[in-house]
Amino acid sequence: xxxxxxxxxxxxxxxxxxxxxxxxxxxxxxxxxxxxxxxxxxxxxxxxxxxxxxxxxxxxxxxxxxxxxxxxxxxxxxxxxxxxxxxxxxxxxxxxxxxxxxxxxxxxxxxxxxxxxxxxxxxxxxxxxxxxxxxxxxxxxxxxxxxxxxxxxxxxxxxxxxxxxxxxxxxxxxxxxxxxxxxxxxxxxxxxxxxxxxxxxxxxxxxxxxxxxxxxxxxxxxxxxxxxxxxxxxxxxxxxxxx
Amino acid sequence: xxxxxxxxxxxxxxxxxxxxxxxxxxxxxxxxxxxxxxxxxxxxxxxxxxxxxxxxxxxxxxxxxxxxxxxxxxxxxxxxxxxxxxxxxxxxxxxxxxxxxxxxxxxxxxxxxxxxxxxxxxxxxxxxxxxxxxxxxxxxxxxxxxxxxxxxxxxxxxxxxxxxxxxxxxxxx
Numbered sequence: 001x002x003x004x005x006x007x008x009x010x011x012x013x014x015x016x017x018x019x020x021x022x023x024x025x026x027x028x029x030x031x032x033x034x035x036x037x038x039x040x041x042x043x044x045x046x047x048x049x050x051x052x053x054x055x056x057x058x059x060x061x062x063x064x065x066x067x068x069x070x071x072x073x074x075x076x077x078x079x080x081x082x083x084x085x086x087x088x089x090x091x092x093x094x095x096x097x098x099x100x101x102x103x104x105x106x107x108x109x110x111x112x113x114x115x116x117x118x119x120x121x122x123x124x125x126x127x128x129x130x131x132x133x134x135x136x137x138x139x140x141x142x143x144x145x146x147x148x149x150x151x152x153x154x155x156x157x158x159x160x161x162x163x164x165x166x167x168x169x170x171x172x173x174x175x176x177x178x179x180x181x182x183x184x185x186x187x188x189x190x191x192x193x194x195x196x197x198x199x200x201x202x203x204x205x206x207x208x209x210x211x212x213x214x215x216x217x218x219x220x221x222x223x224x225x226x227x228x229x230x231x232x233x234x235x236x237x238x239x240x241x242x243x
Numbered sequence: 244x245x246x247x248x249x250x251x252x253x254x255x256x257x258x259x260x261x262x263x264x265x266x267x268x269x270x271x272x273x274x275x276x277x278x279x280x281x282x283x284x285x286x287x288x289x290x291x292x293x294x295x296x297x298x299x300x301x302x303x304x305x306x307x308x309x310x311x312x313x314x315x316x317x318x319x320x321x322x323x324x325x326x327x328x329x330x331x332x333x334x335x336x337x338x339x340x341x342x343x344x345x346x347x348x349x350x351x352x353x354x355x356x357x358x359x360x361x362x363x364x365x366x367x368x369x370x371x372x373x374x375x376x377x378x379x380x381x382x383x384x385x386x387x388x389x390x391x392x393x394x395x396x397x398x399x400x401x402x403x404x405x406x407x408x409x410x411x412x413x414x415x416x
Contacts, residue, residue, distance in 0.1 A: 067255060068251070068252055068255065070252060071255060071256050075255070075256060075259050078259050078260055079263070082262075085267050089271060089274045092281070093273075093274035093278050094274075096281045100360070100361065103362050104338075104339050104364050
């Protein structure tokens with residue numbers, strides 16, 4: 001089958017912008033609300049999530065001709081659960097602070113609809129390379145989405161950005177942006193997570209509606225222009241006929 | 244035909260499950276010792292937080308699990324002399340596993356508790372709204388209504404059992 005030119009780039013970018021799993025498809029919201037208190041925790045969650053997504057998508061794609069229709073779902077669940085267990089053990093061993101910060105949310109990647117969704121909708125129908133690119137784009141899109149939530153929550157909730165507590169191999173630094181007296185601690189609570197998520201969704205909806213309206217306006221203008229051209233042509237024809 | 248199909252399906256699922264088990268087993272083999280070391284470090288940090296940085300473990304005793312549901316280890320803590328006992332307690336409910344260090348001074352008074360492992364879904368609420376106030380003395384251990392009540396009930400039961408074990412001096416038996 002001949003591939004569309006620029007397909008790989010499009011396949012990669014769709015997960016980041018047009019089909020962003022969190023902000024467009026509204027999937028994986030539970031860990032997005034729970035693990036975005038700090039930028040570091042969100043980054044850790046994003047990395048672990050991306051690793052599981054890539055590994056499971058690649059393996060599902062590799063085995064797509066071997067796994068028959070009836071056992072598709074249980075087989076995918078076993079594959080995803082295996083990678084989540086491995087990632088959990090490795091995190092517990094080598095990044096214990098990240099393990100205790102994310103807690104149960106590492107295990108909950110098993111039931112994250114994005115992972116099973118990509119395996120079912122994409123990896124089971126496409127080759128290994130395309131599945132890898134798709135998973136990388138989706139993972140990166142999800143990571144960027146939860147990072148953007150974490151930036152707002154950490155700055156507004158604590159007044160500072162800090163790094164190096166969880167990823168202990170990075171020297172610790174803290175940058176105070178808002179004076180402590182002006183921080184809104186609600187942004188460190190679940191209610192704050194909902195507010196930030198809601199505001200980001202509203203901003204995205206506003207811009208996507210504006211884009212749709214602009215496209216509709218352009219289409220209307222084009223229609224008017226074509227109608228005027230047709231009118232002119234008809235008038236010219238009529239004029240020619242009268243002569 | 245149908246029989247052959249069922250055999251293929253069973254073999255495929257079996258092979259996937261076996262490979263998964265092998266991979267998890269291998270990862271467990273690689274990470275097991277490191278995880279145990281991390282747990283030991285966490286316990287030592289927990290003890291230091293309860294009794295102060297100069298405190299060290301003088302003796303440690305494993306408790307037979309027959310009589311106790313949660314408490315499984317006792318540490319005798321010293322500075323110059325014995326200053327108290329720390330109990331390692333592990334439990335779980337439908338929201339996940341929790342592992343604690345509960346400290347008592349030499350006069351059998353509760354000092355504070357420290358989390359070694361927390362897989363509770365409502366970990367933040369449990370730690371911020373229950374454990375921190377209990378440690379700070381502003382909340383009674385039996386006052387469990389905190390937004391993570393089931394987790395708090397589990398912690399309360401674990402602490403109360405540690406209290407009982409401390410009073411009974413189980414490690415001497």
